[in-house]
Amino acid sequence: MKRSLILCLLALLLGATACSAQEWPYFVTYSQDLEEPGNLEIELKTLQGSPKYGNPFISQTIEFEYGVKGWWTTEFYLSGQHTSNDSTVFNGFRFENRFRPLPGDHFINPVLYAEYENVNLADRSFLEVTGHSSISDVRIGNAQGRAETERSLELKLILGSNFHGWNLSENFIAEKDLNEAEPWEFGYSVGVARPLALAARSRPCVFCRENFMAGAELYGGLGDLEGFGLKATSQYAAPVLTFNIPHGPAVSFEPAFGLNANSVGVLYRVKLGFEIQQISSWFHRGDR
């Protein structure tokens, strides 16, 4: 069963008109750009961390992002992790939708984000950092972590601007645990990035500057409704580099450095992104 699922996924990736998306390189920060209508993007995100006084772990997340309309993108995530000297566990799923309320391009472009999470406490995907999350969360054993599933609602206000080839994006996060009477938790992330060349060359090339994007992210928790601020939160700063392989996937790498004692020292992230263009036309004869 597991093998046939992997084979199906590989067939989908190989059989598709795979293409690297023109997307900003961020791992945590969302930009104002939505998926083009009819396109499906599949991203494999790997994260490795070695927390102090804890077991090293590798987390894997697969993300399916589909452009429903020009103003609406929907996404589905599945994640799992392996912890050394412990076990391998499936963590759960996330389902999110992003909406662009204003048509056209503006100095600041807002996007509204709503996500339902159903993940257990063994989750190590670090797709966002909120509240008072700390290094002690990743020291919990898998058996204990998988026993408790957290169902939560996450809302984000995404603001993004493009100017002179640069992108600046800011995300404000509010998360509410739906299981328990816990207060709203807050977080943020900020990203800035730029392609290494703004104009394309006339001849095809692989390792030329136009195929690379570089940037940096800053993200962390902002406490909760009862204790808003940076106190007892984890914070990360991360340079990021993406290589858009021509007619192939986009590969991104980011070492995220913990900025305080509450954070994991370094989180290494790798992302592989495929875009299947106009997958919706597979089901509409006239559009193919």
Add this chain to the structure above:
Amino acid sequence: MNRHLLKVCMALIFSSLVARAASDSLFDRAPDSDRKRVNPYAHQSDAAAAGSRLFSDHCAKCHGADALGRGKKPSLRSREVQQAADGEIFWLLRNGNLRRGMPSWSSLPEPSRWQIITYIKSLGESTGNSSSASPKGNGQ
């Protein structure tokens, strides 16, 4: 009285929506400042070649490798597009047209967008379907 006023307002809103839908031109709402922008790469063959590669990566899947459109996606070799000012097409690429499914391409750097426009303009006008015409650019 209030009900009468409400009916008039509804009629006005409805007629403005119909009028807006009827003016189906892609570039109607481009401001003058954008219309007047000059393409720094206009008529440059190197830029058209670079634009051809960008077109192939980002535009061809919807508009067709020959830019003649596919299904509901419009032809870029129509008179409307070919006779539009470069600045008008640039405005459309930056803002998109969400109502018609065209996303904003403001994430592409400005020089790359001008290169795409140079390539599109190099294709020339064609009313044929995708089987009866082929583009002049490279890399298709």
